Amino acid sequence: MTVETPIGLTRAVEESSKKELEVLALLSRSLLETVDLDEQLGLTIRLAAEALRADRGSIMLVDQETGNLQITAAEGLPPEMIGHVVPVGEGIAGWVARHNEPVAVHGEVQDPRFEGVNPSLDSAISLPMYSHGVVMGVLNLVRISGDEFIEQDLRFASSLADMASVAIEKASLYARLKDREARMSRLLGAAIGAQEQERRRIAAEIHDGFLQDLSALFLKIEKVRNLLKREQIDDAMATTKEVQDDIRDQVASIRDFIFEVRPPSLDQIGLAPTLEAMVQRMISGDGVTAAFSSELGPDRLPESIETILYRTAQEALRNVVKHAKASMVSVRLDRSGSRVILEIEDNGRGFDARTPKRGHYGLETMRERIELAGGDFHIMPRDGGGTIVGAILPLD
Ligand SMILES: Nc1ncnc2c1ncn2[C@@H]1O[C@H](COP(=O)(O)OP(=O)(O)OP(=O)(O)O)[C@@H](O)[C@H]1O
Ligand SMILES: [Mg+2]
Known part of the structure; x- marks a missing residue:
């Protein structure tokens, strides 16, 4: 015996698949074109709520330091809820983030895992958004009155959560790249500044140190010449010795200087x-x-x-x-x-x-x-x- 699918139901399924494809196409295009995470997540939750006929929806991001969740994009919630923080592990979303598992509830919430959750929820799904096993956020959709979310809804919502994860990864890579670029340009500036400062220091050292010392040597040799002219040999010998000592000292200080600038x-x-x-x-x-x-x-x-x-x-x-x-x-x-x-x-x-x-x-x-x-x-x-x-x- 074969069971015929009623034509109306087939059409409804086709319609919803078409709608889902449209949503995915819109989101992937926007994912390519924008690096603005808020904009991408805002679009995701709006289209998700519309396609899945949810009365409320939100995307919460995990603060990787504290583990708390923060509402970053929402549909059907008062605007002041954006930025609202849910402590780590609290409510359904907190459980989903902690366990990296999706949750679907229907009817009055009696599950002891979700103590304190608004009991008026009619049907709700919460899905983790993760990459390489690390939960980055949670996508929540709620129907206040109406039908239960079915398996197909869950599958579609989970594709949306995956796309939102890609958006989060992309935004974080982009932010890291920007940060690196800024650091590179700061370092380049500092390196150029440091190079100029080093050159100034080398020039000053040559001017005030070695040039002065050479002038002093010149004068001492002049003195030796005069002593020799007057045949004061002993004095000339003593001054020559001084010149040698000075040269030895200078060789040592030039060696130190070279070592500091760049030791061979x-x-x-x-x-x-x-x-x-x-x-x-x-x-x-x-x-x-x-x-x-x-x-x-x-x-x-x-x-x-x-x-x-x-x-x-x-x-x-x-x-x-x-x-x-x-x-x-x-x-x-x-x-x-x-x-x-x-x-x-x-x-x-x-x-x-x-x-x-x-x-x-x-x-x-x-x-x-x-x-x-x-x-x-x-x-x-x-x-x-x-x-x-x-x-x-x-x-x-
Ligand atoms: N080993 C150290 N012991 C105690 N204080 C230190 C030590 N190293 C750095 N400092 C402190 O940190 C400060 C910053 O050091 P930094 O090397 O950035 O600058 P600086 O040595 O003062 O100047 P310069 O720009 O020439 O290096 C110093 O002024 C000093 O107060
Ligand atoms: Mg220093």
């Missing part, structure tokens, strides 16, 4: 030995103990990573010298799997890194450099006083 050893023998030498140079004397440890040995890292870590250690050590009043500094460079870890620890006076200082760029530049290279930068108070500045960089 960084390219020649690598990061670990260069850092070790820098720790000794910068933290020598004054009753300060300096330690350096590394499991890296002579292993080389990619050049850009060596440069970033060298500059980070250099600025962190400068800060220790300038600000910390420490009696112990220790630098550690290690590798763990495909990550390299740099830590600069001092036992000085410590500071609150949460309040940035205007017009001071050292810490900010370190953070920007490390984070742009895909790494993690942190500043922590050290147990027993002082500061730990750390950077973790992926090697790939």
